[in-house]
Amino acid sequence: MPADAPVAGASRRTRSPATVVAGRTALAASRSGAAWGAVFAVAVASSAVSYGTLYTSRASRRALADAYGSNHATSALFGPAPHLDTAAGFTAFKVGMSLMLLGAVWGLLTGTRLLRGEEDQGRWELLLAGGTTPRRATAQGLVGLGAGVAVLWALTAAGTVVAGHDPKVDIAVGSGCYFALAMVATAGMFAGVGAVAGQLVATRRQAAAWAATILGIAYAVRMVADAGVGLHGLVWASPLGWVEELGALTDPRPTALVPIAALTVVLAVVAVTLAGRRDLGAGLVPDRSRGRSRLGLLSGPMGLAVRLVRPTVLGWWAAIAVSGLLYGLVARSAATAVTGSSVHDVLSRLGATGSGAEAVLGVCFLVLAVLVAFAAAGQLTATRGEESSGRLDNLLTRPLSPAAWLGGRLAVAIVVLVVGGLLGGLAAWLGSASQHAGVRLGVVALAGLNLVPPALVVLGLGALALGLAPRAMSAVVYGYLAWSLLVVVIGGIGATGHWVLDTSVFHQMAASPAVPVDWTADAIMVGVAAVLAGCGIAAFGRRDLAGL
Amino acid sequence: MSADDAPVIATRGLTKRYHGTDALVDLDLEVAAGEVVGYLGPNGAGKTTTIRLLLGLIRATSGTAAIFGLDCRRDAVAVHRRLAYVGSETSLWPGLTGAETLHLLGRVQGRVDDAYGDELVERFALDPGIKVRAYSKGNRQKLVLIAALMTRADLLVLDEPTVGLDPLMEQAFRLSVGEARDRGQTVFLSSHILSEVEALCDRVGILRAGRLVEMGTLAELRHLSALTVEATFAGQVPDLASIPGVASVVVDGPVARCQVHGPVEPLLRVLADAGVTGLLSREPSLEELFLARYGGRDTGPVVDPPASPDAG
Ligand SMILES: Nc1ncnc2c1ncn2[C@@H]1O[C@H](COP(=O)(O)OP(=O)(O)OP(=O)(O)O)[C@@H](O)[C@H]1O
Numbered sequence A: 001m002p003a004d005a006p007v008a009g010a011s012r013r014t015r016s017p018a019t020v021v022a023g024r025t026a027l028a029a030s031r032s033g034a035a036w037g038a039v040f041a042v043a044v045a046s047s048a049v050s051y052g053t054l055y056t057s058r059a060s061r062r063a064l065a066d067a068y069g070s071n072h073a074t075s076a077l078f079g080p081a082p083h084l085d086t087a088a089g090f091t092a093f094k095v096g097m098s099l100m101l102l103g104a105v106w107g108l109l110t111g112t113r114l115l116r117g118e119e120d121q122g123r124w125e126l127l128l129a130g131g132t133t134p135r136r137a138t139a140q141g142l143v144g145l146g147a148g149v150a151v152l153w154a155l156t157a158a159g160t161v162v163a164g165h166d167p168k169v170d171i172a173v174g175s176g177c178y179f180a181l182a183m184v185a186t187a188g189m190f191a192g193v194g195a196v197a198g199q200l201v202a203t204r205r206q207a208a209a210w211a212a213t214i215l216g217i218a219y220a221v222r223m224v225a226d227a228g229v230g231l232h233g234l235v236w237a238s239p240l241g242w243v244e245e246l247g248a249l250t251d252p253r254p255t256a257l258v259p260i261a262a263l264t265v266v267l268a269v270v271a272v273t274l275a276g277r278r279d280l281g282a283g284l285v286p287d288r289s290r291g292r293s294r295l296g297l298l299s300g301p302m303g304l305a306v307r308l309v310r311p312t313v314l315g316w317w318a319a320i321a322v323s324g325l326l327y328g329l330v331a332r333s334a335a336t337a338v339t340g341s342s343v344h345d346v347l348s349r350l351g352a353t354g355s356g357a358e359a360v361l362g363v364c365f366l367v368l369a370v371l372v373a374f375a376a377a378g379q380l381t382a383t384r385g386e387e388s389s390g391r392l393d394n395l396l397t398r399p400l401s402p403a404a405w406l407g408g409r410l411a412v413a414i415v416v417l418v419v420g421g422l423l424g425g426l427a428a429w430l431g432s433a434s435q436h437a438g439v440r441l442g443v444v445a446l447a448g449l450n451l452v453p454p455a456l457v458v459l460g461l462g463a464l465a466l467g468l469a470p471r472a473m474s475a476v477v478y479g480y481l482a483w484s485l486l487v488v489v490i491g492g493i494g495a496t497g498h499w500v501l502d503t504s505v506f507h508q509m510a511a512s513p514a515v516p517v518d519w520t521a522d523a524i525m526v527g528v529a530a531v532l533a534g535c536g537i538a539a540f541g542r543r544d545l546a547g548l
Numbered sequence B: 001m002s003a004d005d006a007p008v009i010a011t012r013g014l015t016k017r018y019h020g021t022d023a024l025v026d027l028d029l030e031v032a033a034g035e036v037v038g039y040l041g042p043n044g045a046g047k048t049t050t051i052r053l054l055l056g057l058i059r060a061t062s063g064t065a066a067i068f069g070l071d072c073r074r075d076a077v078a079v080h081r082r083l084a085y086v087g088s089e090t091s092l093w094p095g096l097t098g099a100e101t102l103h104l105l106g107r108v109q110g111r112v113d114d115a116y117g118d119e120l121v122e123r124f125a126l127d128p129g130i131k132v133r134a135y136s137k138g139n140r141q142k143l144v145l146i147a148a149l150m151t152r153a154d155l156l157v158l159d160e161p162t163v164g165l166d167p168l169m170e171q172a173f174r175l176s177v178g179e180a181r182d183r184g185q186t187v188f189l190s191s192h193i194l195s196e197v198e199a200l201c202d203r204v205g206i207l208r209a210g211r212l213v214e215m216g217t218l219a220e221l222r223h224l225s226a227l228t229v230e231a232t233f234a235g236q237v238p239d240l241a242s243i244p245g246v247a248s249v250v251v252d253g254p255v256a257r258c259q260v261h262g263p264v265e266p267l268l269r270v271l272a273d274a275g276v277t278g279l280l281s282r283e284p285s286l287e288e289l290f291l292a293r294y295g296g297r298d299t300g301p302v303v304d305p306p307a308s309p310d311a312g
């Protein structure tokens, strides 16, 4: 309608650039908050409802509580499990740690993407030229992020409350909302960590790496605290520990909200303050613009790949090795706790051989497998990044075929994964040997190698996606990883043998070193990976190069 | 087939369609060995698309493209051994220094003239010890140019290679392309800087909305086009617009400027009668040719005005 036109134009003009930042950030954060929130809600609701069908008798609930209630291995990995004889307690234990970690990952990815990634791509330059200050823009960006966290919370709470309505589940509205708050607390804190990291370093990728390192440390500290080695006080040294202390759905202790809120506010204030102290597009930590030229690796595309992925790969290796070491350190005491319990029975039924510590490590190595698989996903996004940024043009306009380039990148990735798996195994052996846990080096080293085939499947799947649908690759890879993870977490305690379980790559992996490596399964996974990668390489050579 | 008279670039019916957009339609192009060919066209005309097809980075919807008689897509690796490419918005690895980038790109290329590379680094006044992320845009472009020129490849494929270069560096670029021509290298140059094309190119192709609308030497193109005449009058400026063949009349005080198509005689007769005190006439520059063709008075879809950034 023509009469409306000037009015609309005027209202657009009165919107200040700073609220534009808030609006855009809020929209983007809410959108991804809604997507993840839906996953959270389904995870919570499905495990709450499944309790009633899986554990029908009082006896089976008691057995479950006995098996996990005082199990230091699972407590170190997934947190303590105080009330497994109720649906609420079961839900809190089953999805709590996964959602806490996923929430933290969402927070740090979204925080760095919206507060740093947009700037990296030059989108803030126009806004900041238009009359707002970096501080105000950052503050508004944080408000937008807050909107995203609120959406995540609302959906999680809705899922919990709806499922809790079921008399067999029986979670009150208030407890449901409180639980959802606990689940998104990490999202808020790590969005803050991401925002601060984004002020310190010059690129989004680096900021995300810093924030992820802090998350890794927080997880490791909490793990030691819950490992039953007499260091429970450490739980207050980790943001993940605070969330655990909230006791959602079991024994609510809202005092732990104090450090959570304080940290979130402090991080937000620090981010805004730092934003005013740095140049647009730069970080506060100085970045040397001059460097000695080191030509050693730069004699071909493979060498370049090694040079480019080196910093991130060292980070992954460190994370895997430190986790392996920690598992090794706690394996013995955890094994003592489970001996004679029904966990022991479960493990023996799975075919567990060897010492109790080896059996416990069999459970822990699932987490290492997840780390190695995420490292594979990281290699894939780095590979795709070379193409989408246009840097690959420099190589493919020279005498180098697309297939040779992609093959080289995948070869580098395979080395990264094999070394990662072995490092995890060796570190676990070192840790357990220091505690005289009676873990055999050969067995654990093989179990380390056994972590690689699932990651190779992820790599192969990503290569196929890269060949067929490059812009969707990241979604395919991380989607499949999240699915695989969800399936083992949800299926891990109860049902077995269901076909849905078989779709999870982690379910295909034998729980070594608790049980012997299943060479047939590994060979099949490697074969599947090879076929997928081969098809991906062929398709990549056949398609147009695709930018962002 | 002898190597000398076979065309270096030969396309037949080359077409690229993106979901409904015709980026390039039925391109028949031949570039002979040793030629320097300019490739012009408004934004979105399909220049970059042509070049990416020639490089085998994208697939043709239909038609064929060959370089040195080899298929651009199937034999891309063999073709790339003999060509060097410069793009207009190249992204490089931000963490590598200039020297590292040149070393890497040289090694991937396989064959480079290191001495010439050093000379080019001097000529373009590039400091190779700086990391790519700290280079200015122009310096990044110089790096890409040096990496391509130092290969001394038989064919240089250049897509707006001087975007962001200052006038001094523009001169260095022209000098280098001149050297390449003198050595018998073939050059395919897409550019919006028409003076650059005019100075360097033997032949020029003009692309519009994906179609090659003009191809010929500069003299041939001028022949097809108008002569620019500027006349200063002592008294009243006569009505020039009604003279047959005269167009685009602009009167500014005693000075009138116009374009003449075909015979100039009718105009000269009017001028002689009107008391002219000054007369300038010259052939149109490439810029005027281009503007005349795409400046808006032409029919067809609206085209962005051709920009010539940093031409000063
Ligand atoms: N990946 C793509 N997907 C869809 N359309 C594309 C793609 N790449 C190019 N086009 C379209 O093809 C047409 C030709 O684009 P091209 O980049 O070749 O133009 P150009 O002549 O190089 O323009 P400029 O002078 O601006 O560089 C344009 O209409 C463009 O929008």
Ligand SMILES: [Mg+2]
Binding pocket: B047, B048, B049, B088, B159
């Ligand atoms: Mg272009």
